[in-house]
Amino acid sequence: xxxxxxxxxxxxxxxxxxxxxxxxxxxxxxxxxxxxxxxxxxxxxxxxxxxxxxxxxxxxxxxxxxxxxxxxxxxxxxxxxxxxxxxxxxxxxxxxxxxxxxxxxxxxxxxxxxxxxxxxxxxxxxxxxxxxxxxxxxxxxxxxxxxxxxxxxxxxxxxxxxxxxxxxxxxxxxxxxxx
Amino acid sequence: xxxxxxxxxxxxxxxxxxxxxxxxxxxxxxxxxxxxxxxxxxxxxxxxxxxxxxxxxxxxxxxxxxxxxxxxxxxxxxxxxxxxxxxxxxxxxxxxxxxxxxxxxxxxxxxxxxxxxxxxxxxxxxxxxxxxxxxxxxxxxxxxxxxxxxxxxxxxxxxxxxxxxxxxxxxxxxxxxxxxxxxxxxxxxxxxxxxxxxxxxxxxxxxxxxxxxxxxxxxxxxxxxxxxxxxxxxxxxxxxxxxxxxxxxxxxxxxxxxxxxxxxxxxxxxxxxxxxxxxxxxxxxxxxxxxxxxxxxxxxxxxxxxxxxxxxxxxxxxxxxxxxxxxxxxxxxxxxxxxxxxxxxxxxxxxxxxxxxxxxxxxxxxxxxxxxxxxxxxxxxxxxxxxxxxxxxxxxxxxxxxxxxxxxxxxxxxxxxxxxxxxxxxxxxxxxxxxxxxxxxxxxxxx
Numbered sequence: 001x002x003x004x005x006x007x008x009x010x011x012x013x014x015x016x017x018x019x020x021x022x023x024x025x026x027x028x029x030x031x032x033x034x035x036x037x038x039x040x041x042x043x044x045x046x047x048x049x050x051x052x053x054x055x056x057x058x059x060x061x062x063x064x065x066x067x068x069x070x071x072x073x074x075x076x077x078x079x080x081x082x083x084x085x086x087x088x089x090x091x092x093x094x095x096x097x098x099x100x101x102x103x104x105x106x107x108x109x110x111x112x113x114x115x116x117x118x119x120x121x122x123x124x125x126x127x128x129x130x131x132x133x134x135x136x137x138x139x140x141x142x143x144x145x146x147x148x149x150x151x152x153x154x155x156x157x158x159x160x161x162x163x164x165x166x167x168x169x170x171x172x173x174x175x176x177x178x179x
Numbered sequence: 180x181x182x183x184x185x186x187x188x189x190x191x192x193x194x195x196x197x198x199x200x201x202x203x204x205x206x207x208x209x210x211x212x213x214x215x216x217x218x219x220x221x222x223x224x225x226x227x228x229x230x231x232x233x234x235x236x237x238x239x240x241x242x243x244x245x246x247x248x249x250x251x252x253x254x255x256x257x258x259x260x261x262x263x264x265x266x267x268x269x270x271x272x273x274x275x276x277x278x279x280x281x282x283x284x285x286x287x288x289x290x291x292x293x294x295x296x297x298x299x300x301x302x303x304x305x306x307x308x309x310x311x312x313x314x315x316x317x318x319x320x321x322x323x324x325x326x327x328x329x330x331x332x333x334x335x336x337x338x339x340x341x342x343x344x345x346x347x348x349x350x351x352x353x354x355x356x357x358x359x360x361x362x363x364x365x366x367x368x369x370x371x372x373x374x375x376x377x378x379x380x381x382x383x384x385x386x387x388x389x390x391x392x393x394x395x396x397x398x399x400x401x402x403x404x405x406x407x408x409x410x411x412x413x414x415x416x417x418x419x420x421x422x423x424x425x426x427x428x429x430x431x432x433x434x435x436x437x438x439x440x441x442x443x444x445x446x447x448x449x450x451x452x453x454x455x456x457x458x459x460x461x462x463x464x465x466x467x468x469x470x471x472x473x474x475x476x477x478x479x480x481x482x483x484x485x486x487x488x489x490x491x492x493x494x495x496x497x498x499x500x501x502x503x504x505x506x507x508x509x510x511x512x513x514x515x516x517x518x519x520x521x522x523x524x525x526x527x528x529x530x531x532x533x534x535x536x537x538x539x540x541x542x543x544x545x546x547x548x549x550x551x552x553x554x555x556x557x558x559x560x561x562x563x564x565x566x567x568x569x570x571x572x573x574x575x576x577x578x579x580x581x582x583x584x585x586x587x588x589x590x591x592x593x594x595x596x597x598x599x600x601x602x603x604x605x606x607x608x609x610x611x612x613x614x615x616x617x618x619x620x621x622x623x624x625x626x
Binding site: 005006015018030031034047136 | 200204206207209211215222224328329383589592
């Protein structure tokens with residue numbers, strides 16, 4: 001409830017209200033940005049740019065109760081563009097990183113597993129990637145994801161299912177006996 | 180929780196572990212400052228929509244967000260040590276050597292007016308004043324200790340409409356104790372300051388339960404005798420030629436708070452001169468005072484002339500004074516137009532091969548398209564510089580004019596946003612700053 005008042009105040013140009021709204025989501029924003037961009041400086045820049053864009057557009061926000069989903073959407077759009085841009089720039093290095101042999105890991109190190117997983121997630125289609133990240137990295141519910149990506153919940157469930165299938169395949173878990 | 184779980188996830192324990200990993204990522208302490216920078220950038224970009232047509236040369240208010248590396252000269256440090264409460268105020272102006280000197284020379288007029296309203300004590304600590312500028316120093320204290328986010332949202336001089344006002348405000352914490360800041364006033368044209376500044380200040384305070392606007396009114400005495408006659412005029416009237424481009428330095432006026440210098444560019448120049456990289460005033464000891472980088476940096480008189488502002492060395496009382504520069508950003512007047520073929524994503528005209536087009540894209544959430552330019556620039560002078568390459572107004576092939584509401588840059592990429600619409604390709608954009616330079620030794624003896 002309080003948030004709707006804050007959104008109303010922010011729409012009137014009340015910067016302090018806007019600031020306290022952003023503050024409520026700052027940790028989630030930072031972590032989402034970090035999972036896309038992988039370093040502190042870029043993640044902070046993403047938080048700043050998303051804050052700036054949200055500030056400029058808040059008057060157009062129609063559903064104040066979903067401020068958080070709206071904000072995360074702005075952030076993710078920026079991060080996706082930025083990640084693409086970085087990848088374009090570092091084409092060579094990317095290829096080297098992707099060449100880690102999945103069988104060399106033997107599942108020993110948690111770090112290596114994580115790197116493998118993240119790189120598999122990054123090879124998924126953009127939408128699949130988003131649902132996986134929001135759901136498993138950032139612990140959003142299906143309803144929240146649907147609101148953030150502006151799609152029906154059914155679509156999100158389908159995407160999630162396909163994304164998980166794709167991940168299993170990429171991580172070489174296809175055909176293993178069910179455990 | 181009966182939240183939906185997909186079957187397929189069961190065999191991916193590493194996926195389930197990601198959440199804990201993410202939660203362990205530490206949040207940097209600078210994030211609150213980052214958010215405020217975002218808000219400020221948003222405010223500026225929004226304002227740009229309104230004021231883009233006013234085409235002021237540069238009224239860039241770089242807000243001091245970091246408190247990094249505050250250094251005082253020994254004199255200032257000693258002076259500050261004697262007056263309790265002044266030290267934090269001096270930190271507010273550490274970016275301007277001239278203002279530090281002014282304080283060092285006892286030029287601050289103490290005011291010490293304060294009043295408590297709604298749990299906030301507002302104090303006007305003092306002013307630094309001369310004919311060209313007044314800087315008001317204020318302190319806010321959270322006397323009832325209530326958690327709140329405050330913002331200085333109103334600064335007005337109801338009786339003096341001919342004075343411009345410029346200020347920034349930084350507040351990061353909801354458990355703040357005290358906040359200090361400055362407000363700048365400049366008389367328009369040949370205007371004069373009154374003997375008393377009737378200043379109205381409004382603070383917006385948001386607590387968990389309420390948003391409140393509170394106003395203060397202060398009558399601040401301005402002791403004009405303190406700066407009477409403190410102005411030095413120099414008529415330079417010298418024309419220099421740098422790579423064939425003529426620049427005339429006209430009048431220079433030295434005030435304690437800043438130095439004004441008139442510069443005129445010959446209308447017949449083949450190049451448009453954008454900015455001086457290293458224009459500075461140097462005294463006989465080699466001490467230099469540069470242009471003002473934080474605050475109002477210059478103002479336009481006409482198409483070919485402007486006033487530049489320098490940090491003031493008034494209190495140094497230099498015996499000799501030289502105006503020096505060696506590098507100016509400039510571009511041929513016939514190269515100022517950039518023509519963009521929107522459909523084929525090509526540049527039909529551009530200043531040189533450093534500027535390329537990378538993409539024309541649509542942004543889904545803002546009703547905006549953008550053009551992405553690349554700018555290859557290895558010049559060490561530009562290491563930390565993000566260029567404002569283009570004027571905000573542009574044209575399409577039918578000759579109709581439009582205004583962009585924002586531009587953005589990161590690294591070597593520059594974005595120019597254009598509102599969605601039907602354009603007749605190609606578009607024409609106009610360069611207003613570019614990393615091509617002319618070089619020469621400007622060395623003028625002023626006294």
